[in-house]
Amino acid sequence: MKIVKSLDGTFTAYSENFDECYHNIKDGALSESLKKHVEVAFKFFEKKDDITILDICFGxxxxxxxxxxxxxxxxxxxxIHIISPEMDKELVQSLKNFSYPKEFDFLKDIIEKISNDFYYEDENIKIEVKIGNARDIIKKIDKKIDIVYxxxxxxxxxxxxxxxEYFKDISKILDYNALITTYSIATPVRLALYEAGFRVYEREIEGLKKQTIASFKSLPFKxxxxxxxxxRSSSQPLRDKDVKKI
Ligand SMILES: C[S@@+](CC[C@H](N)C(=O)[O-])C[C@H]1O[C@@H](n2cnc3c(N)ncnc32)[C@H](O)[C@@H]1O
Known part of the structure; x- marks a missing residue:
């Protein structure tokens, strides 16, 4: 794993297996995570006391x-209960030595616990990193999910x-009010979400690339x-039968 500095000054990594970085270098690792996933999702659950998040994938x-x-x-x-599939066990085990931003300093013990045990729990927070293929793990989740990163x-x-097929499996475990946050704005992805039963929204974010949000319900985005x-589009949604199994 090669460590890469992203434009907001926080570190991410490059995966040789996938030939891609874990984050968008231009948006910045911490900025992308906070602005495209966490902040927007939590705004919709201000009144809910108990939130379950599916974090695809832990990385x-x-x-x-x-x-x-x-x-x-x-x-x-x-x-907060976070369930996060991840196929790369060694990556998670290495995270106790990763150079995280100073914003995560207070999480040192939690990071070490997750890196060693793939699990953390206290009075309010439960984090389960499930090692394996996300496609199989999703099918076994028996709790309603509020937010999907x-x-x-x-x-x-x-x-x-x-x-x-992947988004259909996700749709089966979502609460009606749930939302999916993603960085992808690709048409085949939006078509796949639509075909799986979701309404599809585009969200502009100041200083970053725009993003897609999906939900069953009406949201105040475009x-x-x-x-x-x-x-009109010549694009097709991605389907399992057309993609190589990895
Ligand atoms: C872009 S990275 C995730 C970045 C992460 N959200 C973060 O904030 O650091 C994608 C991750 O998905 C994992 N992954 C890819 N395919 C998977 C699969 N089928 N099941 C589980 N994990 C998978 C990779 O090992 C990698 O760690």
């Missing part, structure tokens, strides 16, 4: 750790986590007319 753990940072920074006192490698490099997009 360097930025989305999970940014969630804990955000709760502390905003003085939010909620019960959809953050695999790109659809080109990690297609099995962006197909219609909704994409997916019926029209499907009719």
């Amino acid at each position: 360097l753990g930025y989305n999970t750790f940014s969630t804990l940072y955000y709760l502390k920074k905003e003085n939010i006192n909620k019960k 959809q953050d695999p490698f790109s659809p080109k490099k990690n297609p099995l986590l962006w197909t219609v 909704e994409i007319n997916m019926k029209e997009k499907k009719r």
